Amino acid sequence: MQARLSRRRRAWWLPEIPKSALMRRRMLWAYAFVAAPVVALLVFLLGPILFSGWVSLHRWDMLSPVSEMPWRGLSNYRYLLTKDPVFLKSLGNTFFFAIGGVGANTILGLGFALLLNSRIRGRAIWRVLYFMPVITAPLALAVMFAFIFDRNYGLVNNVITAIGLPRQPFLSGPNQALLTLVFIAVYQFVGYYIVLFLAGLQGIPQDYYDAAQVDGAGKLQEFRYITLPLLRPVMLFVVVTNTIGALQVFDLVFATTGGAPANSSMTVVLHMYNTAFKFSRMGRASAMAFILFGIILLITIVQVRLLRDRAYQD
């Protein structure tokens, strides 16, 4: 049986089956090990993304049968990009949120990591304090900060008015809501980036700095020519993951402003959630998801190119 199998000419597309019974048994074990996860990923990730793409070309309320979805071609995409002011607004807001958050997290994260990496007492304690919000549920932080930034009874307004400044609307002001959300998001995640940068800094060999000092380099030159170039991998990781995460913001906005006032803090995923689960427009919501997904992929590719290429030049 075994001999006959191996002598027959194998078509190019047929996989190569190991010859010995022992190897075949091991192969079966390997299939058993990967079977459940692979099936789960097919059912809950790969299948859904294909289905989602298909739905984005239709009109569907999720109640009518899948086989009877009316075909709409690209009209969902056309509608979103030309006729849906809320979507375009939410896209702009989401970009603002991501750029503000990633910028602040990178600068503050690196800055505090540098401080913690210098000769300092109680490094572990500082790190814990900065890390506390990272592990706290975004929902809890949203509730805490909705109160802290409250127009009437909030702590920040209490302090501001106590020193004689005018009361600020913060989350309820069309010009301040999004900025306040950026602050909360930076508050939540900066500790994570401090820890990542700190680990990166501690991975740079001291020899480089010793050599630079022999050559008479100043602190600023050390930072520019040693620290920054050697931190590029960490920087890449921080910028890419933070951008991907920020562009998907949902919990925080849902639980504070809900996109209000006047959609001034509406973000794409929240708008998508409303479109799908409040208004039952699954086709349009899926198209939204795909547009954002495409943007995320594009931005990620650009960021990886930029940050990696420069690393080669240095």
Next chain:
Amino acid sequence: MQSESALLQPLARALKYVTLALGAFVMVFPFVWMIIASLMTAGEIQLRPPVWLPAEPQFRNYSELGESIPMGRLYFNSLFTSALIVFGVLLSSSLAGFAFAKYRFPGREFLFYLILATMMIPFFVTLIPVFFIVRQLGWIDTYQGLVVPGLTSAYGIFLMRQFIITLPDELIDAARIDGASELRIFWRIIVPLVKPALATLGTFTFIGSWNAFLWPLLVINSRELMTLPLGINSMKSLYADNTHLLMAGTAVAVLPMLCVFIFLQRYFIQGIALTGLKG
């Protein structure tokens, strides 16, 4: 020159500590304020001019919670579902990672690239179809609806494969010569050696599912199955006019987890730094 730097050094040191302390104050004070406000009366929160401390701490705010919010139930649901998800992710990731790292089988490369590709799919893209599937299965408002879609993680498989591939093949060969079965090799040799990676993956997965909101919001309707973030969400409307109770409820939902974190912080932070550098 020398005297100038001798003068500046203590100043720079002081500035360093002041900056760190200021940052830490901003990080910690929101939690402190939540606790302070949770001990105020409804009137004290709205006083003008504002008061910064309750005249007398109102501990009964916390006992009042129990009458309207099933805190114990919320904790049970969060713990139970997070534990199942962590167990599922650790088991499936390490088994599949082991197979991809140490076995040769037709389709291995293809399947592995498939998993790498799914790693990049954000959750919101698959949200609608996964919700549809779970609804078709009749799993809306059940534990399995909450848990099953999270039992595998493409990232977890990738991470475990990267760790297991660094283990020497000789270990496995030696065990085979001793007559160990494949499952025994996995359990007795692979798992003990990748414990640090498992701890990290488990920590990440736990925090993720413990804090998850969007998926539970879609799947769970009934009070009996709510997780902590859903509980906070429903307290938001329930206590819209009772901020002191809302703060007490949020404190109960958040502080025990923070205590666990502070207790285990070394492992948490080391693991997180580790995966950041790998990626």
